[in-house]
Structure formats: structure tokens, C-alpha cells
Amino acid sequence: MTVIEITGAPEERISPRQRWSHYFVLLFGVIGLLVGINLRDSALNAVSVYVNTEAGIRAAYPRNWLIDFGTDYVFRVRNTTEIGFKTTIQIAIRPVGANTTGWNVLTAQTLNRAQTLAAYNVTSIEPYTLPDETQATIMNYSYVAADTNPFLQSAPTAVRGSDILVIKRGQAIIITFLSNAQLYNENVRILNQFLRDLEF
């Protein structure tokens, strides 16, 4: 038996049915990826709502972040599932006098923090406009955080923080955002979303 091998045959034509099949796959792929993006966004941007009528605050914070209430702050939320330093958002209210300026409040914050935080350093203080056009002041700073348990060997983490200060109704509202310095630019979107949803 003789076998005749034909090589380099011209490309076969693709039938319309086959072409539509491929188009459908591509369409399915695009739709699927869009659904995936939507799922991702709805998961990553899911929020829980916190309302404090006494303090006049309504905030939406990332879902599954641990919330707690302290004496120094109205509330604080931390991303406990994050590996390493837990990204934190906190709102504190301080009384202010008639002559107190935002600068005074931020200076007091700086003085207190410098006593307790390692390598605390203010990098900038500048005007800031909140999403609702409220004028505020933002203070950016960094420090080194480490676990306080003396029996564990925790490596310190460089933390970058921002205090956004608004003086309103005779009190200073300080929104604090803390993040691992290396992830700050990624995590700052969380702060921005938080500020968009914040009512006070």
C-alpha cells in the first residue's frame, strides 16, 4: 500500500457555524470576565453600616472588618483577615475651644503619638477636600509598629497613616487611616470609599 502524504495543504475554510461557535466562546469569555469583575468588586467593596446618633456619625466600613468601641475613639474597624499589619480606620472626636485650629489638634496628636510610637514622623500636613466638598486638613505620618506581646518574636512593620481632621459643631472629628506602608497606595482606595460614604 502506498501512502501519499500531503503537506502544506492550504488552510481549510471555516464554516459560518464554526465561526459563530468561536464568536460565542469569545462572547461567553467576555461576559464571564465581566461577571467575574462584578463579583470581585461587589465582594471587595461590600460594606457594613455603623450609625452613632449620639455622635452624629453614619459610616459604611468594609464588611468583615472587626469593629470595636473605645474610650479614645468613637469606633475603630480593622481588617483582621489581612496578613501582617491590620489596615485600620478610626474615628475620634475631640472637643475644641473657640480659638483652637486644626493645626493645634494635629500638633497635639503628634505630641502624644511621638511618645508612644517608634520612629513616628510627620511627612506632611496639607488642606484636604472631602468628597462632599467639606474642607479638612490631612496629616500624613509614618511609624514602626510591633506586637506588644513580649513572648512573641514579631518583626516590626513600617506603617503609614493619615489623619483627616474636620472641625465641626465645636468639635474636631479625626478620621485616622493606618496601613502597612508598602500597601498604602493599594489600600487607600478603602479610605476613599469610606470617606465617600461617611456622613457626620
Add this chain to the structure above:
Amino acid sequence: MIQQGILFVLAAGMFAAVNFLGIQLPANFSQIGGLLLVFVPVGLWLLLSWRPESSAPQPRQRLINVAIISGLAANAIAIPMVQDFFQVDLWLPLAGAINRIIGYSFTAGITYEIIKYLVIRYTVWPDDFSERFDSVAYGTAGAIGFSTVLNLIFILSDTPPPDIAALRIFETTTLQLATSLIVGYALAELRFSRPTPLLLPSAVAVAAFINGVAIPIRAGLVNATFNLTTSAPKSLFGLGFAVALFAVVVAVVSFLLRSTEQQAREAAPSQEGELR
């Protein structure tokens, strides 16, 4: 099948040697051993598929090309898409079971399967599909290339011990092979029959869904149950699940391929007769 059988024996054997017989491998062997293990599926594929193929009368010419391009596409597109764009690590592991399946289906599943499909579509389909079982050969090549890169990333980023590496390599390779067979079947049908235009997207969807189901189910089976002493992973459950999934997919695809092949053969003489 033989290749996966050997891989299974290797993975199970290594796991048993370390965990049941207590054989300890040197710590610095982990990465080298892991790298060697990554290339075992490739080696077996070269040995059992590509080498016999090259000596066949009508060799499938582009098997290596498909494997390499699949691997490159996995590294360049699939992994960055899943890890950096979809950031599945940030939201899927902590989600509920149904959400995890849906999430993985529409992220990793879709991405992986579309990429593997596109590689075959634009390298060998339809020119190099001369018979239905070509889809199996090229699907396997794509899956091997794709899974090798997934495994390589796993080994290089995590440096797992060899027994764990062997299990994960087997599971990843098996899953990618299984899903590639499904898409391969649809491509073969599209090439040699006149199926509905929705068959191929359906096959890609099924493959994506199997990815979406398999990833969380495997992890869920392996995940430790809390215990006041040691909450150890149930690694063998993952191995068993991979074997079962592969067996089912191979059986189904094999049945479909054989039956359609059979139908085609039965149809051929009558057509010839009609022509006469």
C-alpha cells in the same frame, strides 16, 4: 491515563513515604526536589505521548508548540489575571461555598479555559485536527504546558516540601487535563461534525465550572478541622478528589469521543454508497 497513573503513584508514594514511613528529606532538597517534580508531568508526557508520536506515520507536528504557548500564556496572562486583577485571594477564600464556586468559575475558571482554548484555536485548530483524537493530544499538550507553569509558580513562590509538591502537582495537572479534554472534545466536534454553535461555548463553560467547583472543593476537603492538638490538612482527600474528577471526565469524554467516532464511521459507508 498512563501518565496520570504514574503521577498518582509517584504523588501518593511520596506522601506515604514522608507522612507514614517518616522518611525525612533534607530541607535544602525542597526547592530542587519541587522543581524536578514540576517537570515530571512534562517528562512523562514527552516520554509517553510526544516521543511515540514523533515516530508515528502521521505525527502531530505542533504538540510542543501548543504546550509551550500554553505555558507562556499561563504565565503572561492567566496568572496575572487571576492573582493581580481578580485578586481572588482577597475575597474568595473567606466567601461562602456557593459564592466560592461561582467566583472561581467566573474568574480562574473562565480565564484558564478561555486561554487554553485560544491557544489551541489559533495554533492548531482546524488545520492540525485530522481526526477526533487529535483533540485529546493537543488538549493534553495545552494542559501540560499550562499546568507546568502553574506548578512552577507554586514551587518557586512557596517552596513546599516534596510530598506536598507532588500532591499539588498531580492535582493541578489532573484538573487542567480534565478540563482541556472537555474543550478538546468540543473542538473536535466542531471540526468534524456540525454541532450547534453553542456546543463550544457550553464546553468552555462546563470546563470553567469544573475549575470553579474543583478548586474550592479540593481545598475544602483538604482544609483542616479545628482540633485542640493538631489541626492537620487532609491532603489525601485532595488526591482522591483529583483522581475521581479525572476518572469521571475521562470516562465521559472518552465515551463521547468513541461514540461520535463510531457514528461517523457508521455514517461513512452509507455516504460512500450514496455517492456511488
Add this chain to the structure above:
Amino acid sequence: MYRTHILAAILLFSLSLFPISVDAQQQSQDLDRIQRATVFIMQAQNVGDELIVTCVGSGTIVSRSGLIITNAHNTLQDTACPGETLIVAMTITPGEPPVPKYRAEIAQADPGLDLALLRITQELDGRLIEGNSLALPFVELADSGTTQLDQTITVVGYPGIGSEAVGISRGTIIGFTAEPRGADKAWIKTSAVIPGTMSGGGAYNQQGQLIGIPTTAPITVLSTDTTCQPLQDTNRDGLVNSSDICIPVGGFINGLRPASFAQPLLRGASLGLAVTTPDPPGSQFHRTGTPEFKNLFFAPSVNEAGMPTSVIGSLPAGSTGLYLFFDYVNMSPETVYELRVTTNGIPNPTFSLAPVRWSGGENGIWYIGSANQPWANGVYEFTLFVNGVASGTARLNIGGSAELSPSFRDIVFGILDLRGNPLGNGFVLPTGNVAGARFIFQNMENGIEWISLWYYNGVEFSRQTNTWNAGANGDMTTSIQAESGLLPGTYRLELYITGRLAAKSDLVIAGAQQGAYADIFSNLHFTAANTDLEALTAAPISNFPSTIGNLYTLVDWQQIGAGTLWTMRWSVDDDTFYEQVVPWSQPESGSNYLVRLSASTRIPDGTYRVEFLINNLPIAAAETQVGIGQLPIDRFAQAGGVQFRGKILDADTRAGIPGVTFILIGEDFSVSEFVEEWNQDMIFALAVTDQNGEFELDRPVQFDTLYSVVIAADGYLPITADGVEITTETELPLYLTIYLTRD
């Protein structure tokens, strides 16, 4: 039959082993916690750019927030220990020497009791520690009143000067020493061998509670010997030798200061309360003259006012109580005193007291002894030492039958009624023209001479020599009169029989007469004000809001002689947090004795009580409420339980994962309820893994309590569980190994 007996025996033996092993497990947990809570204290002095260690000792963490009980002698700044910085070192790795971790400050101290309560305030690098950010292992204080003879104890402390691991010494309680401060259990005596540097550490009962603080005070720091060791090249001559400053470590310890003495300090410090009086602590000591002891005598027992019931020269066989009384002069809290007792010439450690700080006043009467303890027959010699120098010896024979010699006992003072019965409270009389005393006599013979000798502030005031004519047994009265009135102050009555001291007692005369009682303090009330000056004119208040930062109490007084010892005691919810015995230093009469109770932030809610006492007898008291009138519940107060420790590993790499949160949910909530809200209030304890994946919860877990667990980390499948329970069957110590799986 024989086999049945053997089987039954084996079964019983097995059953008996079970509770022992459970107890042993719990004790092992307690010991682990105790060792971690035991710290090494270094007092250091800044010399140029160098920190020179000046004194060392052990200490014990008694609160989660970092309050430490230790001795005062090695932490308070004085000539022997001149350092101004306190460094706290902890055992980070079991079996290894302590590692410096924090700086501390004195929160409360009683130099006489030789107790100090330190508060960890700074990291080692000087950074302040934020309030409540510490969650340290700690121990609870036991009720020292429940300690018993022959009880097994474990003493934990650091045996070296910083280069040795925490040490454990076991022994039993071999006795109790009585003193006016602390009554019959002023000291716990132990058979455990305790090196001097373990002074300030802790002695524990079998429940892991702190029952006492091993205490001794080094006598001298003049030379380098075994009790004073050089540690650093302080003179920078390139050598560490006797020319360098040495660290006083003291000799071996056999006395434990009961933990109940530290309770008021702890209560005050944990609530952040401070009491400010016109007579600050230490102001009564003038530190002039050489301290000495004199007029030693023995008594078989002590009355409620701390006075001897009688004076004895011997005791019959089987006696269970003996007290050595003596007068002291020119003493101060820095004075070190010691009692050495020999029985038939052989040192008797049970009744001896190692060198300790003086816990009394400057001048007065004191006793040391023991009650409810068998005294073996023999010749006992008691020698008192002041600052290492012998300062009085007394000898007593115990054995034989009870003597039938003439004796006086049980002096009680009062205003005598027509029948000669003393009216009043017995030891504090009002000013007036007359003061009487009644005493019991036994085995007297008519015709013998007896003398009643009265002193006023140490000076003989009245001497009455009489011939006895009242028969053999009964009671007798004696009195003093002054036409111009008895001046307020401290009086003493000594009764002699044929020239031998037979009975002796002190009384205080103060205040105006109100029936048979003394009206000393009046118009005792509370008020609130911003300043001390405002408080003087502020109106009395009986209930205060929760927001006050200062609470004042004011009282008027009359007829109190200078130098009269009196006690001020503050308590909250019946827990004493302040007690001070001082000689009266104000004018005899006056108004508005102002005492300020202040807090670091605000005064906690609670029911506050202030009491004034003289001769241990309550003279005046007042009570007020702040806020809801009850202290807030401290949910972290429980020290005991099981330490939850472990490691979280990556199932793929088997390497520890740093920065993973381990959450233990309280018994009232389940995992599903928690993940709905992610609220900190639902959490019992939380821990984050270190760089090796190790974690430990900051609160001990309680037995037979159902907890839930959530371990969730980005990129890993969560591990959750409800119904997590530590039972007596749980294998301890608890160390969890948890593998997290990735998708």
C-alpha cells in the same frame, strides 16, 4: 477471689491516678503562667551615658496591664539603691535568663512593709506604653488568712543577678510570725531555701495563687561579699572587682510577707487612686539618733489594742503563744531589724526572722512572736538586731507546770463607774480629770508591795506604791487624776509586784468627753472641688457623679496630743486601698483636716469609706457613693486557666504564617453570630501570629466553657469551630498546631 481483689486494687489505683494527673496538669499550667509572670527587676542609675545597675530583685506581675509586686528596698531610691530607673526583664524562653523588656515606675510603695507596686510605663527604649495595650500573664493574690501550717508552697524568683533562669524552690509553711502590723500572720515562715535575689518574687499555694512575697533586706552595701556582688565595671578601670559598685543581694530568706499586705497597694494602683493628706508618708520620721530596742519582756498573748495581756518570765509546757515585747526608738523604714532565736543554744529558724525592714513608727512599743503554734520545751534566747548590731536580749524558759506566782493581767482602761467597772472602748479615753484602769490579779498574797506607775508621753507621771490587801484572785482598779485635767496624749500604765513588772499597757487620751467615750473627730464629710482651697468651703456631698477627678474628705478634731498614733484607712466596696499609721502632727484642736482622693483620670464608680482609728479601735467613719456606687467589673481579672498557645502554619509549605489573627469567641456567641457582625465585644481573646507563626492568647481560657474559634486570613481557607472546650481530660499544656490551606 484473690484475682478479684487484685483487679479491684488495680481499678482503685487507676481511679486514684486520674484526679492526680488532672491536678498535676493544672499545676503545670499554673507554674508555667507563674514563671512567665515572674520578672527580674533591675534598679539602674544613669552615670554619664551608661546605665549602671544598682540593685536587683525579683517581682511578680499581678495585673494584665503590668502592675508588679516586689520589694521596696531594691526599687525605691535611697542611699543603698540610688538608681532612678527601673528595668523589668522577663523570661522569654523557658530555661533562659531574663531579657530586659520594659521600664517601670513606682505606683505605690510601703517602705516599712518592704513592698512596692511597680507599673510598667515604658518600652525599654523609653517609649510610653499606651493604656491597656499590655496583656501580660499575671497571678492572682490569695487570701493569706487561709494559709496553714505545713501547707506546701512553691517559691518562684530569680536566684542570680540576672544571669540565671527563673528558679523554683519548694517547701512548706513552718510557722507564722506576729507583729503589730499584720497581727498573727505578719510573716509566713517557710522551709524553702530562697536566695536573697529571689526577694520580691512570689510564693504560691497549690492553686497557683500568690500567698506571700519572699522578703529580706540586705544590711550593708559597704563591701563586696556574698551579699553584695559587683556586676559592671563602674569605675572603668577595665576590671569588674571589689572596687566597683556592688549590688546588694542579701542572705537567704525564710520569711514571706503575706500577699494580703500588698492587696491595698494593688487595689489603689489598679484603680489609679492616690490619697493626699497633710501628713504625707514618711513625714513622721525625723531620722535623728541611733535606733535601738529596750525594755524587752515576754507576754503569752496580745489584746485587741496590740498590748500584752501580762508579763511573764516563763511558760508552762504545751504553750502555743509567746510574744516578745520591746520599746523602740529612732526607727525608720530604712532600718533593718532581725530577730535571732535559739532553743537551748541551737538556732531556731521557725521563730527567727531574717533581716527585714522596720514596719513600725519612729518610737513606741512593738512585739514579735507567734500564736497557735507549739513551742517546744527549752530555754529560749531572743536577740534583736538593728542594722546588723545586737540591740537587746531576753531569755525565757518553756517547760514544767504553770507557775502559781502572783500575777496581774488584762489591763483595760476606762471611766470607772461606781462599781469600779471601766466604761468606754478600753484603750481610748476622753480628756478629763480622771482615767481609770482595771486589771485581773491571781495568786496574790495580802501584804506584798505593788506599784502602779503611770507615764505620759514617755515621762513618769504618777507612781502609787501600795500594799496588797485584796485577796488572792479577783480584779482591781487603779486610776490617775489631775486637777487641771489630763492632757491629751499617749499614757502608759506599768504594774509591778514586789519590784517585778507584772503588766503593762498603753492608752490614748484624746477628744472631749461624751459619756464614757471620746469625741475626737466630728463633722466628717465628703465634698468635691477643683482645688484644695475650694474644698474647704464646699458644701458636703453624699453622692457624686462618675465624672469627678477629686474627692475630698474634711473633718474637725479636738484634743489630740502631738505624736498620738492614729490610722487613716480608705476602702472602696469594702476593699482597703490605703492605710497609714502616723503620729498626730497637727495642733491639738482644729477644723478642716483635708484629705484628697484623686485618680489618674476620674474616680471609678464605687462606695468609698474612710475610717479613722486609734489603738486599732474605730473612732470615726464616713461613706459615700460615686456613680452607681459599685466598682466596674474587670472582665480580665481572672488569672487562672489554660494558656492558649500554638502555631499557625501554611499547609503547603509547613512554614509559620506571620500576621494571622486567631480569634476565640466568648461562650455567648457562635461563629455564625460572630461573622454576621465581626464585633470585638463578642471576642473572648484575640492573638496575632509572630514572624514564626507562633501565637498566644492574651487571656487564659477557662475550663468547661464553650468557646468558638475563627482563624481567617486572606488567601487561606478559614478554620472555624463551635463548642471548643477545655475539660479536665484535655491534654495540657495546650499547644495548637494549625495548618491553613490555600485554594
